[in-house]
Amino acid sequence: MQTYVKDSLLEWKEEMLKQKKEIDDEYEKVKSDLQLYSIKFSITKQVIQSTINDEIIDNIKESYHKPYEEKFNELKQYIKELDEKRKVFQMFVDKIDKVSETEMLEK
Numbered sequence: 214m215q216t217y218v219k220d221s222l223l224e225w226k227e228e229m230l231k232q233k234k235e236i237d238d239e240y241e242k243v244k245s246d247l248q249l250y251s252i253k254f255s256i257t258k259q260v261i262q263s264t265i266n267d268e269i270i271d272n273i274k275e276s277y278h279k280p281y282e283e284k285f286n287e288l289k290q291y292i293k294e295l296d297e298k299r300k301v302f303q304m305f306v307d308k309i310d311k312v313s314e315t316e317m318l319e320k
C-alpha cells in the first residue's frame with residue numbers, strides 16, 4: 214500500500230479511536246450514575262411502600278422519588294445514545310482495519 218494512503222488511514226483510525234475512547238469514558242461515567250440513580254429510585258420506592266402517612270409519602274415522592282425516576286430515565290436514554298455512538302466509531306475502526314489489510318494483501 215502506498216505510504217501516503219497507509220499513513221492517512223492510520224491517522225484516521227487513531228482519530229476514530231480517540232473519539233471512541235472519549236465516548237467510552239463518558240459511557241462508563243453515565244453507567245455509574247445510572248446505577249446510582251437506580252439504587253436511589255429503588256430505595257425511595259421501598260420507603261414509600263413501607264410508609265403509611267400519605268403526607269410523608271407525597272413529600273417523598275415529590276422530593277426524591279420523581280426526580281430520581283426522571284434522572285434515571287434520562288440517563289437510560291443517554292446511555293443508549295452513547296452505546297450507539299460507540300458502535301459507530303468501532304465500525305469505523307473495523308472498516309479502516311479491513312481496508313488496510315485488504316490493501317496490504319493486494320500489494
